[in-house]
Amino acid sequence: MTRSSWKAEPAGPRSVALVGPYGSGKSALFDALMAAAGVPAKRAHNVSGRTMSSELRLGHCTFMDEPWSIIDCPGSVEFSYEAWAALAAVDFAIIVCEPSPDRLSNLPALLRSIEEFGLPHLVFINKIDSLAGAVRETVEALQPYSKSPLVLRQMPIREGDAVTGYVDVVSERAYRYCGQDSELVTLPNEMREPEQKALAGLTEVLADHDDALLVKVLEDVVPTSDEIFATLHKDQASGTIVQVLIGAAQRGHGLLRLWKALRHDVPPAAETARRRGITPSDQPLVQVFKTVNAGQAYAGKLSYARIWRGSLRDGAPLDGARVGGLYHFASGEPVRVQAAQAGELVAIGRLEGVATGAVLGAAGEALLPFPEPVAPVYAFAIAAKDRKDDVKLSGALHKLVEEDPSISIEHNRETGETLLRGQGEIHLNVALERLANVYNCQINVASPKVAYKETIRKRVTQHSRLKRQTGGHGQFADVVLELAPRPRGAGFEFVDKIVGGAVPRQYIPAVGEAAEEAMQKGPFGYPVVDIEVTLADGSFHTVDSSDMAFRTATRNGVAEALPKADPVLLEPIDHVTVSVPNKFTAAAQRLLTGRRGQILGYAEREGWPGWDDVEALVPAAELNDFILQLRAETTGLGSYAHHFDHLAEVRAGPGQKSH
Numbered sequence: 001m002t003r004s005s006w007k008a009e010p011a012g013p014r015s016v017a018l019v020g021p022y023g024s025g026k027s028a029l030f031d032a033l034m035a036a037a038g039v040p041a042k043r044a045h046n047v048s049g050r051t052m053s054s055e056l057r058l059g060h061c062t063f064m065d066e067p068w069s070i071i072d073c074p075g076s077v078e079f080s081y082e083a084w085a086a087l088a089a090v091d092f093a094i095i096v097c098e099p100s101p102d103r104l105s106n107l108p109a110l111l112r113s114i115e116e117f118g119l120p121h122l123v124f125i126n127k128i129d130s131l132a133g134a135v136r137e138t139v140e141a142l143q144p145y146s147k148s149p150l151v152l153r154q155m156p157i158r159e160g161d162a163v164t165g166y167v168d169v170v171s172e173r174a175y176r177y178c179g180q181d182s183e184l185v186t187l188p189n190e191m192r193e194p195e196q197k198a199l200a201g202l203t204e205v206l207a208d209h210d211d212a213l214l215v216k217v218l219e220d221v222v223p224t225s226d227e228i229f230a231t232l233h234k235d236q237a238s239g240t241i242v243q244v245l246i247g248a249a250q251r252g253h254g255l256l257r258l259w260k261a262l263r264h265d266v267p268p269a270a271e272t273a274r275r276r277g278i279t280p281s282d283q284p285l286v287q288v289f290k291t292v293n294a295g296q297a298y299a300g301k302l303s304y305a306r307i308w309r310g311s312l313r314d315g316a317p318l319d320g321a322r323v324g325g326l327y328h329f330a331s332g333e334p335v336r337v338q339a340a341q342a343g344e345l346v347a348i349g350r351l352e353g354v355a356t357g358a359v360l361g362a363a364g365e366a367l368l369p370f371p372e373p374v375a376p377v378y379a380f381a382i383a384a385k386d387r388k389d390d391v392k393l394s395g396a397l398h399k400l401v402e403e404d405p406s407i408s409i410e411h412n413r414e415t416g417e418t419l420l421r422g423q424g425e426i427h428l429n430v431a432l433e434r435l436a437n438v439y440n441c442q443i444n445v446a447s448p449k450v451a452y453k454e455t456i457r458k459r460v461t462q463h464s465r466l467k468r469q470t471g472g473h474g475q476f477a478d479v480v481l482e483l484a485p486r487p488r489g490a491g492f493e494f495v496d497k498i499v500g501g502a503v504p505r506q507y508i509p510a511v512g513e514a515a516e517e518a519m520q521k522g523p524f525g526y527p528v529v530d531i532e533v534t535l536a537d538g539s540f541h542t543v544d545s546s547d548m549a550f551r552t553a554t555r556n557g558v559a560e561a562l563p564k565a566d567p568v569l570l571e572p573i574d575h576v577t578v579s580v581p582n583k584f585t586a587a588a589q590r591l592l593t594g595r596r597g598q599i600l601g602y603a604e605r606e607g608w609p610g611w612d613d614v615e616a617l618v619p620a621a622e623l624n625d626f627i628l629q630l631r632a633e634t635t636g637l638g639s640y641a642h643h644f645d646h647l648a649e650v651r652a653g654p655g656q657k658s659h
């Protein structure tokens with residue numbers, strides 16, 4: 001007898017990502033879900049050798065005959081890109097949070113991305129064993145960030161300080177936690193009233209989207225549990241509501257209930273593909289959501305990918321590349337598989353030249369949207385310890401960016417430095433560790449230099465004469481230069497005021513070029529800007545004058561004139577927009593002022609209820625580690641964007657003499 005004679009056909013492969021703040025218990029929940037499906041946890045390292053909390057983890061299991069790919073995402077804001085990339089790949093998200101209204105951290109931003117992807121999701125309030133207040137408080141704190149109503153499906157049952165079980169709000173049944181399972185118990189008397197209230201609230205929310213239910217509510221007819229369940233599932237599937245479940249990953253509490261929700265509510269992979277606009281066909285379509293240039297343990301490169309369409313075989317060609325191994329992961333170890341089908345998340349070996357976000361097999365089709373790399377907010381200046389390693393370093397940096405598009409490399413022409421830019425100190429330290437340990441690059445690290453400039457504040461006239469007699473014919477040039485300040489941002493200008501051939505025409509371009517070249521380094525050692533150099537007068541010698549002689553005379557003249565022209569150091573001032581929940585607006589302004597910032601004002605952040613954008617002009621020199629302080633003072637929520645605005649005189653700056 002086949003099982004399908006009494007049970008619906010098992011669904012095909014589906015995938016889920018666990019996202020949420022750092023420390024909310026995502027990894028514990030990942031392990032617990034795996035363990036419940038018979039895959040023992042092994043909290044070792046990832047394939048790449050990075051620690052788990054800094055990198056997403058993929059795992060595979062089969063639960064009640066159905067195959068699952070599950071992603072454990074890093075929680076820290078500095079690694080959010082990995083979480084976003086995972087959200088672009090899966091069918092469903094579980095938002096894992098703690099039962100504490102002030103531990104929301106990156107949840108507002110996460111909910112936003114989840115909604116942008118139109119990704120069905122539920123909230124799992126973990127660590128229910130350590131519940132202090134009421135679960136409802138956490139739900140209420142989260143609600144403003146969710147477009148759809150959050151619906152609490154379970155209420156904790158307390159005995160003294162301990163949470164011993166839960167009441168299922170819809171079925172009105174009480175359960176006592178016992179390991180991963182739970183047993184039916186009688187509904188405690190003191191829970192009756194709160195449960196009724198919760199059910200009434202839930203029914204009202206559902207009635208908003210269901211006329212039949214609305215009529216019953218209005219006529220005071222109590223709908224049956226089945227009616228409520230039916231509407232609930234419909235609304236969950238369409239995303240009009242988001243269910244909230246509770247549990248304790250570490251104790252296994254609420255796990256089977258969570259698995260049940262996944263089996264019921266995670267849409268089939270084909271449904272996700274349809275939502276993402278993928279044309280059905282047999283031709284494989286694959287998107288890479290993570291790249292690991294694996295370390296010592298696994299030679300070569302692994303591309304973690306979602307198979308959106310078709311199937312893959314080990315060794316088969318794929319869009320010009322070749323599948324050099326197909327892997328699942330069990331207990332943290334890669335397990336080689338021969339084939340994989342649509343809906344699975346797999347690691348593909350040796351897809352050389354294929355970066356994170358790449359789509360393979362999409363001949364002529366619109367590319368699948370993938371998260372834009374976030375703008376960097378923190379940087380180190382790096383250089384190979386040994387110049388001989390420059391080529392090796394640049395190859396390694398290329399691979400780093402291929403793995404993690406939220407890292408960028410910039411060669412700053414003004415300071416001559418190579419900048420490794422990313423999302424924070426931990427993010428960049430992980431990158432540095434990989435440079436050292438995986439790519440074997442010995443590098444020096446420093447804080448990036450500020451691109452100072454100089455200018456002058458006084459008009460001066462300088463006479464410069466070059467006269468050299470060396471053997472045969474000599475060198476002669478004679479110029480009268482006037483240096484004058486120009487308005488900020490006006491740049492360099494050369495003016496020729498020679499009349500009557502005091503300096504012959506053919507030498508004048510050389511004077512102009514030499515004056516401009518002399519601006520490369522002023523008395524303080526920085527480029528000189530916003531100056532007008534006028535060639536006012538001069539003289540020449542018919543035999544000894546030359547372009548070269550006029551160049552030298554001009555360079556010497558400018559170098560002599562600049563220190564007399566009241567030079568001043570200029571520093572870049574950035575326009576900064578800090579985004580924070582409005583309870584931190586005053587704190588953000590204080591931080592900016594503390595960094596010599598000039599506050600321009602603040603306004604509500606568009607599309608972010610309860611948030612403000614604070615705008616300010618801040619010296620770039622003060623912004624190096626600004627993000628670290630901003631996050632520290634805003635429980636990790638604050639972020640900022642910046643761009644160059646103007647140059648301003650430094651009143652008391654590095655290495656500057658007082659005038």
Ligand SMILES: Nc1nc2c(ncn2[C@@H]2O[C@H](COP(=O)(O)OP(=O)(O)O)[C@@H](O)[C@H]2O)c(=O)[nH]1
Nearest residue numbers: 022023024025026027028075127130248249250
């Ligand atoms: N009390 C309690 N602690 C938990 C539970 N789940 C996880 N933790 C603890 O919370 C901390 C963070 O867990 P982890 O899974 O690493 O969080 P992640 O950063 O979200 O992956 C660890 O110390 C866990 O032991 C739980 O259900 N109850």
Ligand SMILES: [Mg+2]
Nearest residue numbers: 026027052053
């Ligand atoms: Mg973790």
